Amino acid sequence: MSNISGKPSYTLTFDSSTASLAVAVMEDGRLKAERNITAERNHSVHLITAIEEVLTEAGIAKSELAGIGTGIGPGSYTGIRIAVTTAKTLAWSMALPVAGISSLAALGLGGWATGTGQPPAAFEAAAGRRSEEPTAAAEQAAAGKPPAEWIIPLMDARRGQVYTALFEAAPGELPRRLAPDGIRLMERWVTALAGRLEALAPEARPSAVWFTGETEVHGAAAEALRPLLGGGRLETRPYVLEGVWAGLLGADRLLRGESDEVHSLVPNYTQLAEAEANLLRGV
Secondary structure, eight states: OOOOSSSOOEEEEEEOSSSEEEEEEEETTEEEEEEEEEOTTOGGGTHHHHHHHHHHHHTOOGGGEEEEEEEOOSSOHHHHHHHHHHHHHHHHHHTOOEEEEOHHHHHHHHHHHHHTTOOGGGGTTTTTOOTTSOOHHHHHHHTTOOOOEEEEEEEEEETTEEEEEEEEEOTTOOOEEEEEEEEEEHHHHHHHHHHHHHTSOGGGSOSEEEEEESOTTTGGGGGGGGGGSTTOEEEEEEOOOOHHHHHHHHHHHHHTTOOBOTTTOOOOOOOOOHHHHHHHHTO
């Protein structure tokens, strides 16, 4: 769905995997309108209304949309189902492409970007860029600049567990995945991250490591990484997902011509690895 014709490409993206219902309309990667509603995960009551409101504010009709993006999790099981079902229904009924995005990627991007003072407009050029184009992280390395920063989004999954992943990014660059979304025991996750850092030469280690999202419960565990960063920074930033960042990731996939088959798009609930599940059960 790359924009070759010169006409605006309007995309609608929403995410309801957390307590925040996030909805955004983008025009070629630029924000047109968004809604962010904290509804204690009662998102089924508010999602359709929020969609109608952002379309009205953006001044476009549903028929002008070029694609639908949806957060597929992980996170709240009920919330993920609401978003994915709504996206599939809209895409099928309107014959539009639908693109699933990682809710953790959106959470991580938003927390890191706002923490570093980068507005959404800083990422417009990155949305929809072809994969063969060099990333900002690669350009920084080639220019001898500091390594890219690590982004580690966190959603509390209780009992010492988190939904999490690992990304890297440089200013103005959408995050590149380094580790898959999953539910992990926080202590083991920090140990794994420490091992990953120790395997890197000091000059190749990230210039900063950002833990962002639901950090209140788990932020202290991140401190174990600080001694491994040398001159790098360790940042822990509470953050609530906002529509514009989900919208950027949805627009990015759709503008690059990527989409999912509407009937096979499913939520990413994730599961603990067998060893970690056994540990929780005391096996």
